[in-house]
Amino acid sequence: MNEKQFLIDKKSDSLNGSNETKHESSRLEWAESSWFRWGHLFCFSWIIPVIKSGYKRTLTIDDLDQLPTDDTALLLMQKFLCYDWKTTSLSIAIIKIFWKELAISGLLLSYMLARMAVPLILRQIVLLITDHQTSSSLRYVYPIIYSRTLSEYHDNIAKCADKRIQVLSEMINEFHIVKMNNWEDLAEKRFIFRINAVDFVGNNMWYFVNKWFVRVDRYFTAISFYGVIRSPVTSFLLIAIEKTLQLRVAVKRIDQFLQESQQQTLEPADTDQYQQKGKVTLQNACFSWNNNEMHLPSMNIDIESGSLVGIVSNVGSRKASFFAAILGQMHLVDGEIFTNGSSFSYASQSPWIFVDTVRTNIILDQPFDKQRYMNVLRACCLNADLESLGPTADLTMIGDNGINLSGGQCARISLARALYIDADIYLFDDPLASVDNKVVKQIYDQSLGPHGLLKNKTRLLITHQTKYLIDSDQILYFDHGLVRCELPSNAYQVELENIPLIDEDTNIKPATLANMLDVDQSHIDHQSIIQDETSIKKSTVNWSIWAYLFSQSFFDWFAFAFLIVLILPGQILYEIANILLALLLNKLEMNGSHNRSTASIYLYMNLANMVLSLVSAILFFRITLDGTNALQKKMVHALFNASIRFYESNPRGRILNRASRDQQVVNEILPATLFDSVQSLLMSMGSIIVIGVINPWIFPVLIPLFEIYVVLHLFMRVQIIK
Template sequence: MELKDARLKLMTDVLSGVKVLKLYAWEKSMHSRLSKIRTAEVIQLKYATYCYSLMEITFSSCPILATIASFTGYIIVQGNPLTPQVAFITLMLFGIMRISIYQIPKLIQEIINAKISLNRVQDFLKESEIPDIINSMEPTAENVIVQFENANFSWSCSVENENSEISQPVLKQLSFKIHEGELIGIVGRVGAGKSSLLSSICGELYQNGGKFFRKSPISIAYVPQEAWIQNLTLRDNILFGKGYNEIKYFQTIESCALKDDLKMFPAGDATEIGERGLNLSGGQKARVALARAVYHSADLYILDDTLSAVDSHVGAHIFENVIGNDGILKGKTRIFALNSISFLPKCDRIIVMKEGNIVDCGTYVELLARENETFTELVKELAIKKKNQTEIDDAIAEEDEDVLNELVGAASIREYIRSISTNSAGDLPSPLYRRRRTTSSSNPPVTPVSFHHSISHQHDDDFARLIDDEEIGSGKVSYKIYWSYAKVFGVPLIIGLFLILFIFRNIFESVSQIWIAKWSSFNSSSANTNDIENLEIFAIFALSSCILGGVSAAIIAIGAYKASKKMHENLLFSLLRSPMSFFDTTPLGRILNRLSKDIEKMDKEVPKTLAFSLISFSECIFGILMSIYILPYLGIISVIMLIIFVFGVRYYTYASVQIRRLTSKAWSSVASHAQDSYIGVNTLRVFGVQERFMDQMLQKGVKCTESDLAEITSNR
């Protein structure tokens, strides 16, 4: 389990950053690390299979040993002759017991797996939860929305006793208050505690001393530093479960500088966004997350460095039209962590942070007048940073113009710019121009009607969709798949295994029963020596059959070890070398489902199913041959029953395989939803939509349960 968790954790990290991995050509390095973990995992799996085989030999030998002991006591101790009635009734009774005993190893293994799973779930459930916000003080004024008084906060606490062992505070001795309708700017160097302060207001940190107040009830909208985008259409990402209001939606899109971006998308706001916003730029993701918060119409807005991902003129547009006191959020309480000197004078108050402490608080003019060292140095750094960035932008612009002048001349440039300015956004000739046009904020205002027409133009579903539905096969499994597994399993091993099972194991088992029949048919009082010899011969054949069964199980373990390792290697090799278009259109949960549940089935279920199938097939064939040998006319009945059985198996196989495919697809959906919810859990909690996402997970879980139930029922 630990190795499997380590492999899946590393695989999740690889898939989450696959673009960076490919840019740095780290495929071989990651492939090597994953293969190393997988090899250790499969070795443990092989040893576990050996133990299971030994246990299977032990339990399957118990009925035979019991039969031998019974015959010994009946013949030698009591001195009774072995008659057919006694012999075959005894064999039948112990045969019935053998079927039950044969299930004991499987039962033990399932109990062990269940115990491990329950312990893991228990450890997870015993983890501490984020406590509900409990106001420990009364506000000092009526219009106070948030207030701290010597408050300390930390990111974690002890599971055993949340009140005794709390981790080191990341926020210390906070004392300030925020009034309704204020625009509060939070500044500080990297690691000063700005994001932690915002998280404490959201209720994501543990309070460790002091007093805290947050107005209740209150609705909060949160824009994290790293935007969380769902695998939905762009409109659904912005609405986030809210009802559609055209005018409000239009104002939100216009204010967040998304209008030109929507024109570029092939299906407007109906364009599907990939997982984690894969088909959006960093600035677009930040603006979509901001638009979601704006459309939410909350009382308190918490913005964590929202404008750092956008260009300076786009940031100015957003601040003026959204965040600032003249924007659509005017009158709302806004707490804004920022790293730009341009917006500091426009904040009502500024909180200066350093190493988790608030070192000063006041208006921009007041802070400059106090000549606070931390704030003064920070302002200088931000001013230098802004100046350098401006110089770089100007230099790049001059360089671009010089290159174009050399290529086509000034007149041609004007012609070129005039031509591309008349093109539709979807036909822009250059990604660079497309980006610059996207970030422009100087477009003339449009009415809701014309705006709605421009972003909701008619489109083909093929253009709107990005993520393809998971395709599931139909009908029987191709023989090529069986052959591909046979090749990695080892064809010589399969042939050897089949011969051992089909010939020797069943010969020994059949001979032992024939020997009992011959022995008991004499029905005479033989000497004890003859009975002992007959009993020894029976024991040799019967125990040899059990030993061969164990050897065949060990061979299956060796072949399954080779097959599991090779199949995973092939999958990993193909996956890491797939183009980015594959990862853009395939949900992460779907890929992880292939690497977790499907690999687990290949590791555990396929070898057992293979062994059971070969044993059942060989026993069935030998049983039919033995019946025909004893009663020849049973051959006709056997052929008829075999034909009926073959047709029944064909229909069963179609249904069973299709149910398994549906089950796999249902679990992929669960994995994708769980992964998406886990990444955006902070946003979900702040927006208060946990119940909606839990309901969605329950609905997906019900589909999985229904598929599992159908699979179990079909196997009866």
């Protein structure tokens, strides 16, 4: 039977078409190919329609254009596929592929030279006006602290971020299980928050050395140079160094991944064993995830072909790691493991469903066998569910954009996917944990049991429902990686009673999920409860969130008030020092000498300003760090107390991505951006006030400019948030 011809018909086409996101062609690509190319790019005409739409209403994914062909990942992937990553470094490959773009960026050197020439030209003009000599020497000192310690620091940040995402992923998975089993009270007592405070220290200092007395032309030239290099040195240089170090760490990690050797190959012990597929033998086998820490110590296990092996233990006893070792996903440190060239099929405890039809989710990339497919549906009790889907049956779209499925239905579809594969060894990691108890018995009898669909296959079953282990040919009890007991089925009643297991009565309650065998009780919600991630309810952050962020420090609101007290005097001292310097220069021009006491006052004011700025910066980052840690605790607490509907209506990948991304923004981007914004705002206000005191006519000019700025800010602010 032709698989594609059978699967794709008018109904499935219409369903697929209705769920696909349609995008307009790339306006940027059109602008670049137009005869008026530079006009469109200079005026940003290609993005203006999107900006206007975003100002009038909430933007959705449909409002965005398709990516230009040059920016698609497929084109970039083809450029990288021609390299042998065993012998080629990622940095070398990037240079070879993007050498043209890197060469073009080198043209910025001429731009920087032109900017540096402007103060020198202005200096000559000042000299002509003041009738001073033009001979002088300028010194430029560019100290950039580029140490290995900072590189290791970013490497540690990347490792901690990976660990945080891994822990958060495990937490999201376990929260769902806790909610289904009604273990909130027990888990709350054992919930521990670990706070890792990351202290960022950035030190850079530059000195301007001049042995001559201060003159107007030199002061004006120095201030002009500082104006040119202030933003690049204080902001972009540090960002460039940080991004360069992050790139170095990322390239090192990617290189290590690309050059990683394959996991151990599972070789047959001998010719006789190879002919007996389905047999698994471990002889003093030791496994590790990273070749350093022993995760599964010496194991001696012999599993016969066609047997049913039950695996039981307490939670966290590395049962899943045992499956990973059999599948070759762990490093074999010592000993031997033989699977005799057998093929595997694996069903995880957490089912995963992708956006496609029910049938495609089951057969995956396997050839379509109608008889086996019908047997699998019958074994997993899916016939009643397919009948309730209407005429589309198993051609109905499911997933984020399809209909809503319950947790039990997702688990049975995932189990059906594993059963459909014609393998020699089947690994089941408690796949029926979220299935109703009335359904579990029939699924076990029709698929996993001694008279089920897989009766002649080797089956390894992890389960906490110990009543189904009575039919096992062998029972393994794990205790933190150690196989403490290896029992035959006839010793089940005698030995298993002494093994502390989770009571099966604490498993899924029948009232939690509906009995999907009864068509009258089966309810399929054709409108998915999977929420649209792009939906936006509010375009601003509630002020209560800002208040919560700044009130979680060690002294509550007093620390924030003290921070304001430090910032305002520092800015006032900065502006007074500038006024004092202007007075000092005027006296120098008039009298030909400078007042030592005035210069001393100017020095002390700058030292005080430096101390206040340093203390306020430390206090600011300490306050925001405490606030972000409190927000993280609140987020984890909200995930723990979320309803089961929240986990059903939001894919776990989306939860993990949103939580990790938001935490990165709050921990790393928000403090630095907020601190720079406060400094820029205060410096701008101070400059305007000083200029206004000297020349009050500046205020009538600034008022219309301020109104234009406010209008543009309100217009662009909506787009930036969306």
